[in-house]
Amino acid sequence: MDRREFVILGLGTMAGMLTGCSSLVATPVTPVAGKVRLTVRNFPALSRPRGALKILPQGQETPLYVLAEDDGGYAVLSPICTHLGCTVDVDGATLLCPCHGSTYDRRGRVLRGPAERPLRRYPSHLSDGVLEIDLREAA
Numbered sequence: 001m002d003r004r005e006f007v008i009l010g011l012g013t014m015a016g017m018l019t020g021c022s023s024l025v026a027t028p029v030t031p032v033a034g035k036v037r038l039t040v041r042n043f044p045a046l047s048r049p050r051g052a053l054k055i056l057p058q059g060q061e062t063p064l065y066v067l068a069e070d071d072g073g074y075a076v077l078s079p080i081c082t083h084l085g086c087t088v089d090v091d092g093a094t095l096l097c098p099c100h101g102s103t104y105d106r107r108g109r110v111l112r113g114p115a116e117r118p119l120r121r122y123p124s125h126l127s128d129g130v131l132e133i134d135l136r137e138a139a
């Protein structure tokens with residue numbers, strides 16, 4: 001790789017990282033005893049098919065994606081790509097990493113590498129219109 005290719009690759013990677021960070025604005029939330037509780041009706045994105053919400057729990061540096069699933073449930077995923085740590089973007093049915101092209105499904109499973117491991121997933125439970133997310137037990 002010559003110097004010009006290196007610079008172009010570096011600029012492309014930086015642009016991808018910036019794009020990944022800006023696709024959704026994070027909503028600050030306050031955890032209680034390690035859990036976040038979201039009243040779904042207060043977040044219209046969670047009621048839409050393939051809706052996505054980005055939350056930033058107080059005290060954490062990294063936001064999370066809350067994704068509406070086709071079966072009415074939700075997946076709560078870390079946006080950090082398991083390849084080299086870039087931020088993935090939600091793109092309809094998939095999550096795409098702008099850095100090297102890894103692709104995940106909305107449950108965090110790898111559809112295309114180079115990533116080999118799924119995105120970290122946080123347990124969540126929906127009851128009476130309230131989605132409870134446990135921040136302590138990501139898998």
Ligand code: FES
Nearest residue numbers: 081083084097100
């Ligand atoms: S950091 Fe995501 S594919 Fe490399």
